[in-house]
Amino acid sequence: xxxxxxxxxxxxxxxxxxxxxxxxxxxxxxxxxxxxxxxxxxxxxxxxxxxxxxxxxxxxxxxxxxxxxxxxxxxxxxxxxxxxxxxxxxxxxxxxxxxxxxxxxxxxxxxxxxxxxxxxxxxxxxxxxxxxxxxxxxxxxxxxxxxxxxxxxxxxxxxxxxxxxxxxxxxxxxxxxxxxxxxxxxxxxxxxxxxxxxxxxxxxxxxxxxxxxxxxxxxxxxxxxxxxxxxxxxxxxxxxxxxxxxxxxxxxxxxxxxxxxxxxxxx
Amino acid sequence: xxxxxxxxxxxxxxxxxxxxxxxxxxxxxxxxxxxxxxxxxxxxxxxxxxxxxxxxxxxxxxxxxxxxxxxxxxxxxxxxxxxxxxxxxxxxxxxxxxxxxxxxxxxxxxxxxxxxxxxxxxxxxxxxxxxxxxxxxxxxxxxxxxxxxxxxxxxxxxxxxxxxxxxxxxxxxx
Numbered sequence: 001x002x003x004x005x006x007x008x009x010x011x012x013x014x015x016x017x018x019x020x021x022x023x024x025x026x027x028x029x030x031x032x033x034x035x036x037x038x039x040x041x042x043x044x045x046x047x048x049x050x051x052x053x054x055x056x057x058x059x060x061x062x063x064x065x066x067x068x069x070x071x072x073x074x075x076x077x078x079x080x081x082x083x084x085x086x087x088x089x090x091x092x093x094x095x096x097x098x099x100x101x102x103x104x105x106x107x108x109x110x111x112x113x114x115x116x117x118x119x120x121x122x123x124x125x126x127x128x129x130x131x132x133x134x135x136x137x138x139x140x141x142x143x144x145x146x147x148x149x150x151x152x153x154x155x156x157x158x159x160x161x162x163x164x165x166x167x168x169x170x171x172x173x174x175x176x177x178x179x180x181x182x183x184x185x186x187x188x189x190x191x192x193x194x195x196x197x198x199x200x201x202x203x204x205x206x207x208x209x210x211x212x213x214x215x216x217x218x219x220x221x222x223x224x225x226x227x228x229x230x231x232x233x234x235x236x237x238x239x240x241x242x243x244x245x246x247x248x249x250x251x252x253x254x255x256x257x258x259x260x261x262x263x264x265x266x267x
Numbered sequence: 268x269x270x271x272x273x274x275x276x277x278x279x280x281x282x283x284x285x286x287x288x289x290x291x292x293x294x295x296x297x298x299x300x301x302x303x304x305x306x307x308x309x310x311x312x313x314x315x316x317x318x319x320x321x322x323x324x325x326x327x328x329x330x331x332x333x334x335x336x337x338x339x340x341x342x343x344x345x346x347x348x349x350x351x352x353x354x355x356x357x358x359x360x361x362x363x364x365x366x367x368x369x370x371x372x373x374x375x376x377x378x379x380x381x382x383x384x385x386x387x388x389x390x391x392x393x394x395x396x397x398x399x400x401x402x403x404x405x406x407x408x409x410x411x412x413x414x415x416x417x418x419x420x421x422x423x424x425x426x427x428x429x430x431x432x433x434x435x436x437x438x439x440x441x
Contacts (some may be wrong), residue, residue: 074275171277171305178279216299216312218285251312252299257287 008136008151011129018124020096020108022055025126025180026161030095037095046073046084047091052164054092054109054118055125056176062115071172089116127180130158134187145194152191156209159184185213192223196230203227216251218244222260234267274334276326277305280319280420284413298416316419323423324354357422 015021023029028048030037042048053072057063069081076084089109093100096108108119120128137151162168163177188210195203207224210217221244228237241256241264248254255261281301289295302319303310304326311322331350335343367374 168308169306171275174277174279174303174305178281182281252314254297254299254314257285257297258290259287 006136008133008147008154011132011136011151012154014124015129020122021124021126023126023160024052024055024164025130025159026165028052028164028166032096032098041095043091044088047088047095049073049167050085050088051092052167053172054116056164056173058118058120058123058125060117062110062112062117065114065116068116072170126158127163127176130155130180131183133158134183137187137190141190141194149191149194152187152194155187156184156191156206159187181213185210185217188213189217189219189223192220192227196223196227200227200231216247218248218256218260221256222263225260225263229263229267237267238264274330275306276323276330278323278326278423279303279305280423282416282420296413298413300416316416319419320354320357324351327353 019033021031023031030051039048042051049072050068053068065082065085066078069076069078069085073081073084092109093106097106100106108122110117110119133151133155137148137155140147140151142148159180163180164173167173168177188206192203192206192210195206204224204227207220207227210220214220221240224240225237225244228234228240241260244256244260248256279302281303283299283301285297285299287295287297298314300313300316300319301310302313302322304322307326309322309326311318313319313322328347328351331347332343335346338346
């Protein structure tokens with residue numbers, strides 16, 4: 001939900017108590033109360049597209065119907081666009097509010113004139129919870145590492161993959177996908193730093209997860225080298241350095257930073 | 268006639284800054300970049316912005332080529348030359364743009380900001396917020412470098428917005 005919580009347990013609890021939940025990271029799933037919505041229930045793919053667009057644009061003020069149609073169905077003429085929009089919106093409302101009496105106001109997608117908006121305070125979206133968990137983690141970092149650790153771990157648990165992977169070629173999802181991926185990378189790295197002193201193996205695992213997102217993320221190699229060295233595994237530290245050097249050379253034509261080199265030179 | 272989707276190329280550019288100490292203990296900054304073409308998922312990593320521009324140029328040229336497959340080779344060549352004309356302005360304006368930016372970054376950003384906001388206004392998406400420029404401090408040499416890269420991103424945004432405005436103007440004429 002859009003409510004900002006100051007407590008990680010409250011934030012985690014919101015997920016199970018929400019009436020309507022959207023999972024957008026690594027796939028797309030909707031839960032109405034406790035029921036998972038099967039993709040077939042949406043009917044047409046255009047219905048899902050419209051819902052996903054409303055979720056992506058939920059923090060913007062109401063969008064005009066024509067703007068929405070132009071963004072998601074670029075090639076349709078106005079008449080077909082209007083018809084598709086009407087059918088898709090009806091499809092969404094039917095699934096999200098199956099018991100709503102006809103001619104009564106909708107609860108989740110609210111219309112104001114010709115503008116439409118998803119009521120973000122009435123729904124739970126994984127990407128919002130992911131971001132709030134990171135904020136909580138950052139707020140507690142170095143003050144209360146246990147809370148920071150719990151918050152970052154919850155964020156990572158929510159980040160099951162890129163934002164709306166089935167819409168990767170649609171540019172209205174690109175900015176959000178990039179923003180969330182960079183947040184995820186940062187979270188893996190921050191948590192790996194927290195774990196470095198106390199749990200080297202977890203630090204290594206987190207760095208490897210970050211490298212699965214971006215295999216040229218030098219900081220993930222640096223932390224991994226430090227973790228191997230702290231656990232006494234010098235051969236693996238050297239091997240990781242060599243991989244880092246090779247990847248940076250292939251991708252950017254660069255050498256590792258002097259600070260990364262120094263780790264190995266000091267062995 | 269190709270559809271609108273075939274006539275659109277979107278790019279996502281990521282810059283990563285790394286501040287570090289060199290072997291003499293002096294602070295230094297390293298920039299790494301990654302540009303992705305949304306419609307094909309192709310990507311290119313770079314340390315020089317011109318590599319990103321080349322990547323964009325190649326994707327746009329591919330787009331023109333695939334849209335003109337049905338015409339004769341000579342005609343295709345002519346269209347392609349005109350299509351590449353978009354970059355002439357970049358090569359002509361870019362050095363001046365960089366020098367202007369180094370000379371007076373604040374004025375240059377205000378100018379770009381004005382263009383962006385004008386574009387945003389025209390597409391009825393008044394969503395931008397003005398940067399608090401008065402809070403800016405005089406820039407250092409490394410700031411100039413950062414600024415130049417930021418300017419490139421802004422130039423791309425302005426160009427994309429101009430495209431949108433053109434498209435909307437064409438639509439309204441129809």
